[in-house]
Amino acid sequence: NLNSTKEMLIKAQEQGYAVPAFNIHNLETIQVVLQAASDLKSPVILAATPSTVKYADENYLLAIIEKANEINTIPLTFHLDHHENAEDIKRIITLGCKSVMIDASKYEFKENVKIVKDIVNFAHKYGASVEAELGKLGGIEDDLVVDEKKSFLTNPNEALEFVKLTGVDSLAVSIGTAHGLYKSEPKLDFERLDKIRALVDIPLVLHGASGVPYDSVQNAINKGICKVNIATELKMPFSSAIKEYFSKNPDASDPRQYLVPAKKAMYDVVVEKIKMCKSENKA
Ligand code: 13P
Numbered sequence: 589n590l591n592s593t594k595e596m597l598i599k600a601q602e603q604g605y606a607v608p609a610f611n612i613h614n615l616e617t618i619q620v621v622l623q624a625a626s627d628l629k630s631p632v633i634l635a636a637t638p639s640t641v642k643y644a645d646e647n648y649l650l651a652i653i654e655k656a657n658e659i660n661t662i663p664l665t666f667h668l669d670h671h672e673n674a675e676d677i678k679r680i681i682t683l684g685c686k687s688v689m690i691d692a693s694k695y696e697f698k699e700n701v702k703i704v705k706d707i708v709n710f711a712h713k714y715g716a717s718v719e720a721e722l723g724k725l726g727g728i729e730d731d732l733v734v735d736e737k738k739s740f741l742t743n744p745n746e747a748l749e750f751v752k753l754t755g756v757d758s759l760a761v762s763i764g765t766a767h768g769l770y771k772s773e774p775k776l777d778f779e780r781l782d783k784i785r786a787l788v789d790i791p792l793v794l795h796g797a798s799g800v801p802y803d804s805v806q807n808a809i810n811k812g813i814c815k816v817n818i819a820t821e822l823k824m825p826f827s828s829a830i831k832e833y834f835s836k837n838p839d840a841s842d843p844r845q846y847l848v849p850a851k852k853a854m855y856d857v858v859v860e861k862i863k864m865c866k867s868e869n870k871a
């Protein structure tokens with residue numbers, strides 16, 4: 589049986605660190621994240637976007653992660669990341685998933701509230717926790733492409749209102765990060781984060797952490813971020829290592845060989861990101 593992310597994030601909030609949420613895609617990436625988290629004794633969130641669920645199958649993902657939860661001593665959860673389809677979310681909750689993000693950030697405030705509230709009501713009956721987003725990140729995540737001009741930062745007063753109206757468990761805020769990498773170094777709006785934190789008491793989530801300097805992420809954590817999402821910076825070393833392996837071994841065909849350096853390269857980044865989140869030894 590899986591846990592929600594509620595207690596995990598509240599503990600992080602109280603103790604001033606963030607739980608890293610790593611986007612996984614298959615058995616290998618799940619193994620890498622869990623190995624690194626176990627080695628560093630860090631709580632960890634395994635996040636799956638809609639295209640990952642489609643690619644890997646929700647039943648297989650749940651089976652693998654439920655088994656992992658049974659045999660691992662670190663706190664771990666399976667989290668649906670950036671899901672927009674209410675029916676999909678509800679179905680996967682009934683199958684045993686205890687942590688979901690309903691992303692209705694593309695809608696105006698009232699519609700966002702309405703969509704999120706419906707998921708919160710459903711999820712809480714199953715003991716599942718819900719993350720929502722207010723404001724909108726730019727960049728590319730999955731099939732989701734948001735033009736920089738269409739992105740906007742979270743309004744602190746609206747955030748307070750949003751949390752009250754929806755009863756959501758954690759809030760993803762838009763404070764200057766974007767999904768994917770950056771053309772130039774991102775500048776985070778820490779004043780805005782301070783204002784949001786002063787008004788909103790639930791755990792705050794930072795999306796788009798790939799490409800954000802270590803110090804900026806840690807500053808955001810010091811100012812109240814307690815979940816940090818990382819996707820792109822894991823995919824890159826994994827695929828680069830495979831490319832390198834094949835360039836040196838063009839006749840290779842055994843995944844048990846060519847995936848080994850990929851897993852190692854990804855492992856090193858997961859370790860670095862756990863340290864960035866200050867979640868080492870918090871399991
Ligand atoms: P990055 O791809 O920038 O790491 O963003 C990850 C994310 O926000 C997943 O929800």
Ligand code: ZN
Binds near residue numbers: 796
């Ligand atoms: Zn995201």
Ligand code: NA
Binds near residue numbers: 770798799
């Ligand atoms: Na990013």
